[in-house]
Each structure stands twice: as C-alpha cells, then as structure tokens.
Amino acid sequence: MADIPDRRARRRAETQDEILGLALGVMAEEGVAGLSMSTVARRLGVQPPSLYRYFPSRTAVYDALFERGQRQYLDAVRRAAEPHPPGLRALGASYEAGAQWIMDNQVLAQLLFWRPVPGFAPSPQAYAPALDIHAHFAGLIRGAVERGELHPDAAGDDGLALAASLIAGLVSQQLANEPDAGCTEGRYTRLVPRLPGVLASVYPPS
Amino acid sequence: MADIPDRRARRRAETQDEILGLALGVMAEEGVAGLSMSTVARRLGVQPPSLYRYFPSRTAVYDALFERGQRQYLDAVRRAAEPHPPGLRALGASYEAGAQWIMDNQVLAQLLFWRPVPGFAPSPQAYAPALDIHAHFAGLIRGAVERGELHPDAAGDDGLALAASLIAGLVSQQLANEPDAGCTEGRYTRLVPRLPGVLASVYPPS
DNA sequence: GAGTATTAGCTAATGGCATTAGCAAAAGCT
DNA sequence: AGCTTTTGCTAATGCCATTAGCTAATACTC
Numbered sequence: 018m019a020d021i022p023d024r025r026a027r028r029r030a031e032t033q034d035e036i037l038g039l040a041l042g043v044m045a046e047e048g049v050a051g052l053s054m055s056t057v058a059r060r061l062g063v064q065p066p067s068l069y070r071y072f073p074s075r076t077a078v079y080d081a082l083f084e085r086g087q088r089q090y091l092d093a094v095r096r097a098a099e100p101h102p103p104g105l106r107a108l109g110a111s112y113e114a115g116a117q118w119i120m121d122n123q124v125l126a127q128l129l130f131w132r133p134v135p136g137f138a139p140s141p142q143a144y145a146p147a148l149d150i151h152a153h154f155a156g157l158i159r160g161a162v163e164r165g166e167l168h169p170d171a172a173g174d175d176g177l178a179l180a181a182s183l184i185a186g187l188v189s190q191q192l193a194n195e196p197d198a199g200c201t202e203g204r205y206t207r208l209v210p211r212l213p214g215v216l217a218s219v220y221p222p223s
Numbered sequence: 224m225a226d227i228p229d230r231r232a233r234r235r236a237e238t239q240d241e242i243l244g245l246a247l248g249v250m251a252e253e254g255v256a257g258l259s260m261s262t263v264a265r266r267l268g269v270q271p272p273s274l275y276r277y278f279p280s281r282t283a284v285y286d287a288l289f290e291r292g293q294r295q296y297l298d299a300v301r302r303a304a305e306p307h308p309p310g311l312r313a314l315g316a317s318y319e320a321g322a323q324w325i326m327d328n329q330v331l332a333q334l335l336f337w338r339p340v341p342g343f344a345p346s347p348q349a350y351a352p353a354l355d356i357h358a359h360f361a362g363l364i365r366g367a368v369e370r371g372e373l374h375p376d377a378a379g380d381d382g383l384a385l386a387a388s389l390i391a392g393l394v395s396q397q398l399a400n401e402p403d404a405g406c407t408e409g410r411y412t413r414l415v416p417r418l419p420g421v422l423a424s425v426y427p428p429s
Numbered sequence: 430g431a432g433t434a435t436t437a438g439c440t441a442a443t444g445g446c447a448t449t450a451g452c453a454a455a456a457g458c459t
Numbered sequence: 460a461g462c463t464t465t466t467g468c469t470a471a472t473g474c475c476a477t478t479a480g481c482t483a484a485t486a487c488t489c
Contacts, residue, residue: 025457025465048341050256054447066448067467075447130399133339135254178396178410179421186392190384193336204384215385218424231436231486238437260476272477273438281476 044124086125087146093118103160109213171220250330292331293352299324309366315419377426
C-alpha cells in the first residue's frame with residue numbers, strides 16, 4: 018500500500034494544519050492569549066496530551082501561526098502590488114490589501130503585530146518574512162521617489178517610519194474601536210485609500 | 224481612637240492601591256495577560272484567597288487599572304494642552320504628552336488601547352473617561368480650524384479619525400518594534416512633534 | 430469597659446490548565 | 460511474520476482562579 022512515498026508524513030501535516038485551524042477558531046472566540054490546548058484537543062476529538070505529538074508546546078502553536086500569518090500577509094501585499102510598477106499606485110494597492118487581510122484575519126494580525134501573548138516571542142525563522150515585508154514597502158516608496166511622485170526624503174528613515182505608521186494607525190484604531198466593521202465601511206480603514214495622498218502631501222515632490 | 228472618621232476604609236484603600244501597584248509590576252514582567260492573582264498575593268505577603276477581600280475577581284483588578292489609566296492619560300493630555308489656546312500648538316503638546324505617558328506606562332497603555340486580555344471588557348464607569356479623551360482632541364482640532372490653522376474638513380469625521388490614527392500609528396509601531404527606546408529617541412515616537420505639521424499639510428487652511 | 434458586628438486573614442477544596450511519563454494499539458516497513 | 464515508528468491513551472504533577480467556612484482582630488455601641 019506504499020502508493021505514496023510518505024503517507025504518514027502527509028497525514029501528520031494534515032493534522033498539524035487542522036490543529037492550527039482549530040487554534041485560530043479558539044483564539045477568535047477567546048482572544049489571542051486565550052488559546053487553550055485542552056479546548057483545541059476537545060474540538061479535534063482527542064485527549065489533550067495527544068496534541069503534544071504534533072506540537073511540543075502551546076508556544077510552538079503560536080510560532081507556527083505566526084509564521085503562517087507572516088507568509089500570508091506578505092503574499093497579500095506583494096500580490097496587490099504586482100500589477101503596478103513600483104510607485105504610489107502600487108503602494109496604495111498594497112496598503113489596501115494589507116488592511117483587508119488584517120481585518121479578515123484579526124487574530125493572526127494581533128499575534129503578528131501586537132504580541133499580546135506573555136512569554137511568546139517568535140523564533141527567528143518565523144520572524145524572517147517580517148523583514149521581507151519591510152523591504153517590500155521600502156521598495157515601493159523608493160519607486161515612488163524615482164517616478165517623481167514623492168520627495169526623496171520619503172525614502173529616508175523618517176519617511177519609511179511614517180509610511181509604516183500611517184497604515185498601522187488606521188488599522189489599530191479600527192481593530193480597537195470597530196472590529197466588526199468591513200474594511201471599506203470602517204470609520205478608520207475606509208481612509209486607507211487616502212494614505213498615498215497623505216504621504217504625497219507630507220512629502221511633495223521637490 | 225476614632226481620630227479619623229473611617230480608619231479602616233483608609234487602610235483598605237491603601238491596600239487596594241498597593242495591590243494595583245504590584246499588579247502593574249507583574250504585568251510589566253509577564254505581559255498584560257500574564258497577571259496572576261497568586262503572584263500578586265505572594266508579593267503582598269498574603270495568601271491568594273485574601274486578595275478577594277479587596278477585589279472580587281482578577282477582572283476587577285483589570286477594571287480598576289483600566290480606570291486609573293484612563294484618568295492618568297486624560298490628565299496628562301489635558302495638562303499639556305492647558306498653557307496653550309486650543310489649536311495646533313495645543314494639539315502638538317497633547318500628542319507629545321500622550322506619547323510620553325504611553326511609553327512610560329506601557330502595560331497600562333496596552334490595557335487601555337489594545338485589550339489584550341481575553342474575557343476582559345471595561346465596565347461603563349471605567350470606560351467613561353475615554354469619551355472625554357476623544358472630546359479633548361476633537362476640541363483642540365476645532366480650535367485649530369477656528370484659528371485658521373486647519374481646513375474645516377479636519378474637524379469632520381474623517382479628519383478626527385485621521386488625527387487619532389496618526390498618533391496611534393506612531394505609538395503602536397514604537398511599542399511593537401522598539402519598546403525600550405525613550406520617547407524622544409525612538410524611531411517612531413520621535414516623529415510625534417511633526418504630527419501637527421502632517422495634519423496641516425493634509426488639511427491646509429483653504 | 431463589655432458586648433456585638435464587621436473585617437481581614439487563614440486553610441481546605443474544586444475544577445481548570447499545560448505539560449510529562451509511561452503504556453498499548455495501530456500503521457508502515459523488511 | 461516480525462520489527463520499528465507513530466499515535467493515541469490514562470495517570471500524575473504542579474500551577475492557576477475562585478469559593479466556602481472558620482478564626483482572630485478590629486472598630487463601633489451602649
């Protein structure tokens with residue numbers, strides 16, 4: 018019956034995935050820090066200690082979710098920018114896609130961007146995509162500068178920090194105050210499309 | 224010995240205050256959601272159940288801290304604005320004082336603005352000052368409009384939302400990425416003094 | 430000052446949690 | 460078929476929040 022090189026490994030990976038999905042559900046209901054291995058085990062139809070065959074600790078579950086989230090988010094913002102040349106348009110598309118992803122994946126986003134879990138710090142490999150995310154936005158802003166859409170200062174340290182803070186601010190306000198609103202209706206996230214314009218008025222091309 | 228109307232009530236209030244202080248310390252070490260009644264009791268030199276004479280539950284401790292935080296923060300931003308007439312200058316001073324307070328009281332700030340504790344929602348009375356905070360900033364922005372420092376749109380829904388998001392963005396980025404930096408040195412919070420200028424370039428007076 | 434009510438502490442107990450140890454059955458491999 | 464690896468289980472440990480019930484001290488009343 019060895020029709021597939023490693024059947025067991027595949028089933029194992031499936032189970033791990035199922036555990037992560039259930040964990041997300043629990044976190045959505047109980048809060049990010051409210052993840053309970055026992056609850057996940059119950060929903061999986063298994064005794065709590067059996068989970069430890071798949072993840073060595075609760076922290077490891079967080080870490081796997083962290084990495085998965087980083088990759089999904091990076092994918093979302095990259096894909097959104099792809100159709101455009103690097104510049105303000107691409108930046109706007111990335112902003113919007115990022116905000117959308119965050120509102121659609123709130124618990125994952127909290128884990129990624131706000132670290133609400135005492136004792137959890139992402140492993141270096143789980144954190145790696147975060148650097149790519151930063152590089153992605155930096156690249157778009159440099160592109161906007163080269164196209165004459167922004168003042169060169171926008172690509173400096175302060176400009177990049179401000180650009181990152183603009184989106185972080187809208188999204189964090191939206192999550193804190195109106196977490197159930199859709200991205201396009203929320204009092205805060207509906208302003209996301211205006212961010213490229215905000216950046217341009219702060220850093221008008223020379 | 225009844226030299227003071229209610230001696231016991233005073234001692235009780237002192238103990239409650241001491242508990243809140245110890246709780247803040249534990250939260251600073253273990254994370255906001257890592258507050259443990261048992262740890263607080265140990266530090267107070269008392270058995271865990273005795274804490275329940277002072278707070279009916281762990282959630283009640285969070286609630287008391289929430290209210291205390293709201294009041295302190297409101298005080299800080301109000302006091303900073305006082306010397307100035309309502310306008311961009313006062314707004315800048317409030318922004319800076321608020322950012323400073325948050326960086327100096329990170330755990331309290333997380334409790335106030337990011338709700339990282341599953342199952343905790345502030346009671347209406349603990350939440351009350353939050354409305355005053357909003358009104359404070361709205362008043363400053365209206366003042367800036369009246370003084371001709373900002374376009375009237377700045378005092379609309381979108382303008383107020385953007386103004387709140389600007390400071391939220393810088394601070395949340397600072398906390399997430401460089402929590403140990405001082406407010407004036409941090410890559411993000413050092414941009415706080417520029418926020419009135421940012422707002423003015425987005426909403427230039429007609 | 431004696432008596433009474435209130436308060437603040439204690440210990441013991443309950444039920445939940447993450448995690449570890451050790452065992453038994455199943456699944457795959459040779 | 461026999462061996463190894465994997466996956467599940469139960470039992471146990473030590474933590475937690477919280478409740479119940481008791482005792483000593485503290486303050487108030489007469």
